[in-house]
Amino acid sequence: MVTFAKNWLLDLFSQFNDFEACSFGSGSSGNAYYIGNHDAAILIDAGLSSRKIVRGLEEIGKNIRNIQAILISHDHIDHIKGLPDLTQRFNTPFYATARTWEAILGNRLTRHTRPSCFTPLTPLAPFRIGSLEITAFPVSHDAADAIGFNIRTEAGNFGFATDLGFIGKEAAHFLRQSNIMILESNYDDEMLAKGPYPPYLQNRIRSHSGHLSNEQTARFLLECQHPGLTHVFLAHLSEHNNTPEAALKAVEDHFAAAKRQRNFHLSAFDRKKRSKLHQFSLHYGF
Ligand SMILES: [Zn+2]
Numbered sequence: 643m644v645t646f647a648k649n650w651l652l653d654l655f656s657q658f659n660d661f662e663a664c665s666f667g668s669g670s671s672g673n674a675y676y677i678g679n680h681d682a683a684i685l686i687d688a689g690l691s692s693r694k695i696v697r698g699l700e701e702i703g704k705n706i707r708n709i710q711a712i713l714i715s716h717d718h719i720d721h722i723k724g725l726p727d728l729t730q731r732f733n734t735p736f737y738a739t740a741r742t743w744e745a746i747l748g749n750r751l752t753r754h755t756r757p758s759c760f761t762p763l764t765p766l767a768p769f770r771i772g773s774l775e776i777t778a779f780p781v782s783h784d785a786a787d788a789i790g791f792n793i794r795t796e797a798g799n800f801g802f803a804t805d806l807g808f809i810g811k812e813a814a815h816f817l818r819q820s821n822i823m824i825l826e827s828n829y830d831d832e833m834l835a836k837g838p839y840p841p842y843l844q845n846r847i848r849s850h851s852g853h854l855s856n857e858q859t860a861r862f863l864l865e866c867q868h869p870g871l872t873h874v875f876l877a878h879l880s881e882h883n884n885t886p887e888a889a890l891k892a893v894e895d896h897f898a899a900a901k902r903q904r905n906f907h908l909s910a911f912d913r914k915k916r917s918k919l920h921q922f923s924l925h926y927g928f
């Protein structure tokens with residue numbers, strides 16, 4: 643009886659205590675992230691080849707056939723490259739806004755995506771996959787209809803935004819609630835200015851519909867730190883205009899300048915290498 647009660651309690655505890663995340667690649671060469679818990683397994687974006695995504699999942703003990711949904715953030719090729727093949731070979735369901743789906747069909751590289759796998763999603767209208775409650779929110783980026791994601795579980799709150807020129811009101815509202823956050827930190831201002839990109843491309847990246855600089859990201863993290871924020875992963879770092887060291891240092895410098903202690907774990911995803919499978923114990927009672 644005691645053992646039974648103990649197991650029951652352990653089961654109950656583990657249900658309210660699990661959340662996993664892994665990056666298979668993060669940046670302009672391709673983006674795909676695994677997110678899961680005890681009853682849900684999803685991907686955010688499929689911007690690597692299907693072969694790399696399938697292998698990446700295997701390496702962390704997951705199977706593409708168990709993926710319940712791919713959430714598509716926007717239609718740039720570094721976020722959708724593997725989608726046609728994954729839907730054709732494995733029938734993997736995916737969620738995207740109607741305008742993003744139109745853009746996927748209009749791109750010769752992705753127009754073979756299987757239509758029956760598509761479920762439309764509407765920003766700010768929550769939907770569920772297993773016990774994950776997902777809300778997409780609009781972000782400012784030069785794609786058809788770019789979005790970020792807020793994912794609520796019984797255990798806590800996960801925020802995701804890459805590919806955005808600035809953190810607008812809606813994005814800030816959802817990202818602020820995160821216990822765990824994946825947030826873009828694309829470029830270092832000076833490296834971009836002195837780097838190999840022509841002026842028009844530099845301006846595109848700096849614009850309100852481009853990408854977040856280390857400075858913008860660091861400022862936001864300083865401003866939104868709260869006791870429940872435990873982990874931040876910097877994502878979508880530029881190959882030519884950033885380094886992980888520069889992105890991490892920008893956050894440290896902002897906290898030091900403001901004489902504030904950083905109270906969350908901070909790391910940067912590698913552009914090409916898979917991260918480890920991060921496992922979180924969250925129990926904030928959201
Ligand atoms: Zn991108």
Ligand SMILES: [Zn+2]
Pocket residue numbers: 716718783785805
């Ligand atoms: Zn993009």
